[in-house]
Amino acid sequence: MSALCEFALRMGDNTLILGHRVSEWCGHAPVLEEDIALANTALDLIGQTQMWLGLAGEVEGNGRTADHLAYKRDAWDFRNVLLVERPNGDFGQTLMRQFLFDAWHHPMLKWLSENSAEKRVAEIAEKAVREAAYHLERSADLVIRLGDGTDESHRRMQDALAYHWTYTGEMFEADAVDGELADAGVAPDPAAMKPGWDALVGDVLAEATLAVPENDFAHKGGRRGQHAEHLGHILASMQFLPRAYPDARW
């Protein structure tokens, strides 16, 4: 598989799995306004998935569509980071996961839209970057409000931060694929995104009166197809319909 195809899968699988996770809140959010806001976020992410997986299928050249890639692959073929498959937990846990991802996602899309030497990648990023900017503005704002809120909301946000923290390092790890993409000017070196993420996350957490965890251990493997048990459960519900009724059409 080419590095470009692998890259499109990694981007698209991140947005697909996070989009599905967020969509699980539909009808369950604490208030109606949040329910709609979460559904909007999920739909934005699924829309971006269509573009990334569409590109992956096109580059692969075997006639697989975005739907094929979303619904007909098994867990070991998924290339998303482990963070996005982490369980929703309470609202704070969902929000913290969103913020930690958005703080990586938005600068990444911004870089791609402005700098990528691969035109198709830059075009997708250009479309996605405005949505990601709003996601980041919203999740950062809510992390601050809840972190610097009541005793209970502060405790829940600090717990959520501890719960996700060791899953953030994977976003900045680089392998041979990343090296090839960086050399070709298609995508940035993942490690180069780390200082900006540290600064942004540090600022928001400080304002939220949340302590940055000391632990710098990083769970890895998602980008190579080694996933936690969560992904299989996500796929079971997400892929059930097209697998049980292969002739079903929208």
Add this chain to the structure above:
Amino acid sequence: MSSEWPLWEVFIRGQHGLNHRHVGSLHAPDAEMAIKNARDVYTRRNEGVSIWVVPSNQITASVPSEKGPMFEPSKSKIYRHPTFYDIPDDVGHM
């Protein structure tokens, strides 16, 4: 009820309209969140280019039971409508 977020009235200026129009209401803890919630609840289908939010309790409404004295006196005063002027043909459509 004090544990509930206050109610806000939402006004949106559409793509082509000049005026902000009332589109509905929502709950939010403060004005900034009310704007964000309004964006998510009321502009999902590309409805607007500008949003106003106003705390519902800041709106003073006319009293429904006083509708008669309030509005009916103007009903019989058709001369208040500017329909009794002869408009010169040269003016065209007004």
